[in-house]
Amino acid sequence: MGLQTPQERIETVFSQINDNLMMIHNYAKQSRGFFTRMAGKIAAMTFIQYVNFARQHPIEKIKYALIQFNQRVYFLSSYNSF
Numbered sequence: 200m201g202l203q204t205p206q207e208r209i210e211t212v213f214s215q216i217n218d219n220l221m222m223i224h225n226y227a228k229q230s231r232g233f234f235t236r237m238a239g240k241i242a243a244m245t246f247i248q249y250v251n252f253a254r255q256h257p258i259e260k261i262k263y264a265l266i267q268f269n270q271r272v273y274f275l276s277s278y279n280s281f
Contacts, residue, residue, distance in 0.1 A: 208259075211259055212244070215259070215262075216240060216244055219261060219262055220240045220243060220244060222237065222240050225237070244261065247261045248261065250264055251264050
């Protein structure tokens with residue numbers, strides 16, 4: 200099920216950034232810190248979309264990419280701790 204219009208695509212991306220990467224909750228005290236944090240969150244979103252694209256998964260499913268990444272990190276950390 201793809202998105203029909205560019206407006207829906209943009210709304211979906213901003214919703215995902217707000218929900219999963221918590222763009223609204225930034226505790227920057229200066230405008231430079233604010234822009235740095237926003238650039239980092241947008242870069243993280245772009246990286247997650249690229250990982251999904253490289254794995255041939257739908258790029259709008261970023262929550263599943265985050266879950267898979269966390270499971271792999273947990274597996275590797277439990278495997279190396281003996």
